[in-house]
Amino acid sequence: MHTFHAVNPATERPLSGEFPEHGAKEVDLAAMAASEVAKAFRQTTPAQRSSLLHAIADALESARDTIVARAELESALPNARLNGELSRTTAQLRLFADVAVGGLWQEAIFDSANPDRQPLPKPDIRRHNIALGPVAVFGASNFPLAFSTAGGDTASALAAGCPVIVKGHPAHPGTSEIVAQCIAKALEQEQLPQAIFTLLQGTSHELGQAVVTHPSIKAVGFTGSIHGGRALFDLAQQRPEPIPFFGELGASNPVFILPQRMDNQAESLAEEYLMSMNMGCGQFCTKPAVVFITQGDASERFLQAMREGIKAQTGQTMLTSGIKSNYLTQSQRRAQQSGLTQTQSSPESGVPSILFETTSEIWRNNPQWQEEIFGPQSIVVVCQESEEMISLSQSLAGSLTATIHADADDYPLAKRLLPELEEVAGRIVFNGWPTGVEVSYAMVHGGPYPASTMPASTSVGAEAIKRWLRPVAYQSVPDALLPCSLQQDNPLNVRCSVDGK
Amino acid sequence: MHTFHAVNPATERPLSGEFPEHGAKEVDLAAMAASEVAKAFRQTTPAQRSSLLHAIADALESARDTIVARAELESALPNARLNGELSRTTAQLRLFADVAVGGLWQEAIFDSANPDRQPLPKPDIRRHNIALGPVAVFGASNFPLAFSTAGGDTASALAAGCPVIVKGHPAHPGTSEIVAQCIAKALEQEQLPQAIFTLLQGTSHELGQAVVTHPSIKAVGFTGSIHGGRALFDLAQQRPEPIPFFGELGASNPVFILPQRMDNQAESLAEEYLMSMNMGCGQFCTKPAVVFITQGDASERFLQAMREGIKAQTGQTMLTSGIKSNYLTQSQRRAQQSGLTQTQSSPESGVPSILFETTSEIWRNNPQWQEEIFGPQSIVVVCQESEEMISLSQSLAGSLTATIHADADDYPLAKRLLPELEEVAGRIVFNGWPTGVEVSYAMVHGGPYPASTMPASTSVGAEAIKRWLRPVAYQSVPDALLPCSLQQDNPLNVRCSVDGK
Incomplete structure (x- = not known):
């Protein structure tokens, strides 16, 4: 049998061990x-x-x-x-x-069961789920x-x-x-x-x-x-x-920062965004790949903080040399497209972090920018008015998450934005960032294609x-033959609903 | 715009009304x-x-x-x-x-939520289902x-x-x-x-x-x-x-009649089977298209009653001339294959009911007989021993239903057969017939492909x-922005589970 070996992505040298x-x-x-x-x-x-x-x-x-x-x-x-x-x-x-x-x-x-029902008796039916194989x-x-x-x-x-x-x-x-x-x-x-x-x-x-x-x-x-x-x-x-x-x-995990929130939190939002997009070298399926903001003084402070933060990033090593070369190729290809301003770090080792900036008008004409680039790269889209966020949200591809940042005065707009984002994403995050997926009962990690097939x-x-x-479903099957979970005395203590109750 | 008209399948003549x-x-x-x-x-x-x-x-x-x-x-x-x-x-x-x-x-x-959790606070997450579009x-x-x-x-x-x-x-x-x-x-x-x-x-x-x-x-x-x-x-x-x-x-809706049940009920089983396979001129997705029995005196009585019952069937009109010609063609093609005995009615009008008989040995070599023929046609497969039913059940295609007829002495075999049939069908019927689908809370009308995609x-x-x-899922979304069904005071009185309880 042929074998292969693992490669250390930091050194690009083979590691010990032969695998079939x-x-x-x-x-x-x-x-x-x-x-x-x-x-x-x-x-x-x-x-x-x-x-x-x-x-x-x-x-x-x-x-x-x-x-x-x-x-x-x-x-x-x-x-x-x-x-x-x-x-x-x-x-x-x-x-x-x-x-x-x-x-x-x-x-x-x-x-x-209801043996007296007319015109036909109603049978006892019990259903449960079984493993697919x-x-x-x-x-x-x-x-x-x-x-x-x-x-x-x-x-x-x-x-x-x-x-x-x-x-x-x-x-x-x-x-x-x-x-x-x-x-x-x-x-x-x-x-x-x-x-x-x-x-x-x-x-x-x-x-x-x-x-x-x-x-x-x-x-x-x-x-x-x-x-x-x-x-x-x-x-x-x-x-x-x-x-x-x-x-x-794949997912672009769009983030909408509403105006009052931006006014109140520009610097801390930039700090959090920087951390979220660079976490794990941007190699998370929940990386925020596009952030929508509204033009204004606070947004300018936010962007300035982002640019400085990006420049100061130290490089991280990507998971494989293939992922690294894809990241560099795709980022370079995107950087060459007109309508994007680019800020990037110059790390001594590892790959650079990249922030693109554009306007809502240019974004609308470049739907290909919704395609995920796996790595520490993100786009900020500056809207002329926050109202535009509604129509922008309507042209988003399916995504794992969608995020709203809003303070009290932003609620009227947030309330209209939320049903739009329900149609886009499997999880809606409020005043947080999409990276970090809780493993819990209520979590949804999925969403419209391509977030999930x-x-x-x-x-x-x-x-x-x-x-x-x-x-x-088991129709009129006697207790002696039913699977345990459906037997009358419920030996496995399974919770069930009876007649829709 | 072009139009079309409906055809009366009984007269094969066009009906009034032009449709776009x-x-x-x-x-x-x-x-x-x-x-x-x-x-x-x-x-x-x-x-x-x-x-x-x-x-x-x-x-x-x-x-x-x-x-x-x-x-x-x-x-x-x-x-x-x-x-x-x-x-x-x-x-x-x-x-x-x-x-x-x-x-x-x-x-x-x-x-x-648990704001005190270490190393990270636990967010409030609520999920519900929404319409797809x-x-x-x-x-x-x-x-x-x-x-x-x-x-x-x-x-x-x-x-x-x-x-x-x-x-x-x-x-x-x-x-x-x-x-x-x-x-x-x-x-x-x-x-x-x-x-x-x-x-x-x-x-x-x-x-x-x-x-x-x-x-x-x-x-x-x-x-x-x-x-x-x-x-x-x-x-x-x-x-x-x-x-x-x-x-x-599509589905073949296999039926297994176990020996003691056959001994006790041969004639009434034949009567019910005849009714189930001919109901709606056999044009039900739950028509029993194959019935497995064990050889013996009672089975011979069952078969004799079936043959007589089939011969006495009056013809029914099929839904369309296309369905009728498919039924006739497919039935004739099957009748010409070796290993099948055929009994059919000779109706003055409408299509004939057809009963095929074969042995388990011949059945095993002709997997194409599992393909559904839409119409009043069914196959009885005679096993030498009831034990064979286990292995026969393992080579069945996905089906909407699978049926077991068993009396008390048959339970040991029925208990082994049931888990096999769980892998084949969406609904298991006991001492009944698959036609007649209850519209209820526990009903399953589906099953492994091709019963359902x-x-x-x-x-x-x-x-x-x-x-x-x-x-x-909604993560940390304030009550004022949540959909009604997820709000804290539960205005829609939606039932929910909290933290897995």
Whole structure:
């Protein structure tokens, strides 16, 4: 078998470790094995799956130093960030452990029988959700832990009772391997079959294609670029049996700063914006890529503070040399387009931060500037009047988030802007910044395409489990044959609604 | 503009009335108009939408005789059936009126803020579901009322707050037009814009294609054949912005009769089966197209009763001459394949009912027999041993339903069969027949492809509203700016979960 190695993005030199180049054959073996254990795994109790998720979290915690050290070498992300990301990853696993036993995911609904109904008796019908079957998860480059091997997609799929095949991101194969070993250990400890989880590694497009098109795979979770994600989405839809493809493909995360807020907070807004756009070297899907402001003195102070702040940025290393060269190429191409003023930092190492400025009029004529450039780059659009923000919001592409900064006098405009932004985004942030995604019950990390290929779903938070489920109704099935969660004496203590109540 | 007319399938002669052949231009006008009213419509209160749905039901009730008379001419379905179908249609509209005000569809979820959390404060996040925007609905040939112009898809989409464009089925344009007039009257009465609902008519494939590919359309509801449905599904997925396509494309609705049940009930099972497969001339998506039994004396009595029952069937008229010729062609083609025994009726008019018989061994070698033949035709598969039913169930294609007939001694086998059938179907029926779909809270009318192109959805019952919704989260948004359903004092009395409880 061919092998590949990881590269240290800081030095651009190869790292130790040889990793297998998996292909269609390994996909077939893993998917067939996952398929064989799928029925037994979906019939485990929620408590068993909760126990597995806690065991994975414990195993990751035990290997914390090893994982973070390797991830640091492979991603060039700072140690503190990676330690935080590991904590987030274990918190996600434990949240889904709670979600599994909480039972809301089953969406149990009962219809009472009415044998006397005319013209026909009304049957007893009970429905709940069951696991879809083996699921494929694509590791993301920018979250080597929280959106990768044991990340949110894996955690939610295991909570649902779906076996998982992870296609690891080739930028951090060593991290993926250590994390996969933790999962293997947890499965062994819980006396569950190893086929419930498989990590496949490789650098070829064919690997991802083989995963998405394998007939045993019943759904896909993906976080990445529009280009790669759309190609895989298309393959998933063109299968003889199309499958749900939950792809999070990109977002511009528009921010609207309303006039009074700007008057009151120009300097602190600039400081926060600078931090948000540069966080993680701008390699977050929630980076604010466009900020709308209204011209005026306060905005001038805001822009001045931004320009100075940008110039003072020290360079950060990007995740891979490919991402770096894309960032530089796309930024240079954009800088050459007329109508944009550019301010950039001159770091001694790493990549520059870039702030573009333009006017609302020019912005309207350049819809291509909504396309995400992955990296520490953002555009400020200056409106002549705040009223323009309404019409500007109406031409925005689908996004993960949309943000309003407003003080009390801005509320009348904010109240009109908010329903426009509901049509654009999965999450509306007020007087904050979009980076930093809470892993909670109410979170929505999704939105109209291209933010998500399935706008009814979220890829972060408790509701993410619903991506891996489908409903089944049982008509007149006797208690002795019903699944536990639907039996009359409710042994699993599942919450349900009865006759719409 | 070109026009077309309806044909009476009983006489094959044209009916009165000229109907417009709409095309891309009319689609564009309707979709743009729907898009313009979409934001205002989704922001109406649930009570307003409930009132609209009741008004539509009232208007249909007022026009009952006119609607049923025209539908009878256009579909050749019996008067009693169409009267029942109209009652079902108004019941669906009233169910979704209740669902709209019930508020469960909003799936409101709150996260409490915790300003003291370390290392970062926890924000207040609230999520609910909002309407997707304009929705396209394709009328079905076999339910000119309940799955057409004011059918379940339209009712659930209006309840959600989505404007609807119906592409009427060309087999019953007159019925569609009268129903559309009822909806127009209800909109006027409720002082809502007419653009909330548009009926487009025509016989061309281009009309349906233009509807599915229009950028203002945000989701599609479809009930029909695999061939036509898959082509439209593909178009919906290939759009620059892919959209959810909820297609119900076909099902074989397998039935398993276990040995003791057969011993006890052979004759009544035959009687029920005969009625279920011939109901509506076999033109139901839930027709039992394959029945698995075990060889033995009782099964022989069952088969004998079936053969006699089939021979005694009087012919029924099919919905259209196209459906009739497909039925005859496909049945003849199947009859010529080796390994099938055929019994058929010899009706003086209408189409024959056909029963095929085969063995489990031959069935295994002919997977093409799982393909649905729309019409009064079904296959009985005789197993040598009931144990075979487990492996036979594992090679079934996705289906709307799967049925188990079992008496107490059959329970051990039924208990093993049930988890297999969960993987095949959206609804499991016990000691009953799949035809007759209850419109209720717990109903699931969907299942793995091709039963549904979106296996997580149902197209019948209260949960069908979720097809037209997507979630939005509001982070730290002040009460004054939040949508009513998420405000602290809960003016709409929406049920919600807080912090996972």
